[in-house]
Amino acid sequence: MNGKKITCNACMAHAEKDVRFESRDIEYDTTHVLVKVTCGGICGSDIHYYQHGRAGLSVLKHPMVIGHEFVGVVSEAPEESSLKSGQTVAVNPSCPCNHCEQCLSGKQNLCSTMRFMGSAQFVPHINGGFSDYVAVKPVQCIPYDSRIPANIMAFSEPLAVAIHAVNVGGPLTGKKVLVIGAGPIGCLILAAARSSGASELVASDLSARSRELAQQMGATSTIDAREEVQARCYKQNKGYFDVVFEASGAAAAITSTVDFTRPAGVIVQVGMGAGSVDWPMSTMLVKEISLRGSFRFVDEFAVAVRWLEDGRIDPRPLISATFPPAQIEQALLTATDKNVSAKVLVNFG
Incomplete structure (x- = not known):
């Protein structure tokens, strides 16, 4: 050589x-x-x-x-x-x-x-x-x-992270999806979930600017978790969403995922940052919620390149x-x- x-x-x-x-x-x-x-x-x-x-x-x-x-x-x-x-x-x-x-x-x-x-x-x-x-x-x-x-x-790289998270969440066709944290990764998860057939896409973020970006990237609606009336309607009847993607890494947001997720639903943890959380274990168990971690990507990088190339994601x-x-x-x-x-x-x- x-x-x-x-x-x-x-x-x-x-x-x-x-x-x-x-x-x-x-x-x-x-x-x-x-x-x-x-x-x-x-x-x-x-x-x-x-x-x-x-x-x-x-x-x-x-x-x-x-x-x-x-x-x-x-x-x-x-x-x-x-x-x-x-x-x-x-x-x-x-x-x-x-x-x-x-x-x-x-x-x-x-x-x-x-x-x-x-x-x-x-x-x-x-x-x-x-x-x-x-x-x-x-x-x-x-x-x-x-x-x-x-x-x-x-x-390509952050979209690959988002597509991997969506794959970890399982088939999304017809599913109701919540994305907590509308930063770049959260917004790309919204776009990838929309492309994967999700029927309803809700984004939660404390920033009005981030919520606006989330709508541009595919959210059908947005919520500010500090607005209790907004959040409460998605927690009624043991939870509303089939799949919840947590992309903020904030301890309070991670804890809230259990209340938002319906029985037998899926939580995908994407956001990093919180060292430990006060986790509602009993509630998660009686609802038989699946908690899954999502880290980086595998072949999703090549998929991300193709999706950007053909305009599937903007x-x-x-x-x-x-x-x-x-x-x-x-x-x-x-x-x-x-x-x-x-x-x-x-x-x-």
Whole structure:
């Protein structure tokens, strides 16, 4: 294998409140695809690395390129690959081992040694995609129609998370669905659930702006959980919804899911954040509610690319602002303010 090196600029997280757009070297070989990044979306984990120098249990030990929601154009590809220079691709940030028990059973998202781009879980950290160029494996690259704008295809990763959550929830045709938390993931779950045949889609969020976005993304109605009269009607007769997706991660919201879910219904926990909750165990048991966790995605990434490509999902209402990579700190600050932002994009051109 012939070793190669390219020098480019990247958005590097050094420590809490210390992120820089600076030069770095990328080393790769003839087995890699070199991708010129065009656009990426800021995720909550990127914000946490900036705000706290960590995302959950993953703590920055050395500088790391952030970002795992991104697309680009193939610059170089292995000769034996079907990929060609100039091809537009969405890059799957997942790199599972593909030989552990979870991977072999089709649960690659649960791989214990997953190398997920833009993550400080392991040392050395796994660099992300907010860079002029990235070197990735051919299997990570999903080609798409170059006529589709990069700012639409940059939603491939979060939409994959949403589609996986919908799949975890089970068949939705004709079902009544509640999504709690109308951030980008919650809104994409609404859109995916609508595409999967849900008959009624209600979104719950404390923010009027988020509720408005939820309606644009497919909600048939919205509620503010602080309005007791609104919420009470969905809790009567032991619950109203067949499937409830909790996408906020707030402890109070998680606890409320049991009252909203009908007997024999399903709760899908997507939101992260709450370390522990005061859970109504008895109520859940006597209603025989199924509680399921949803984490990342498996083959849903390729599905997300196709749904965005053919217009089945239009994420554009969620785009709040776009920044050049040199203004990455301002982009992260803007993304942190949920009063004004849903999804902030970084445009690498």
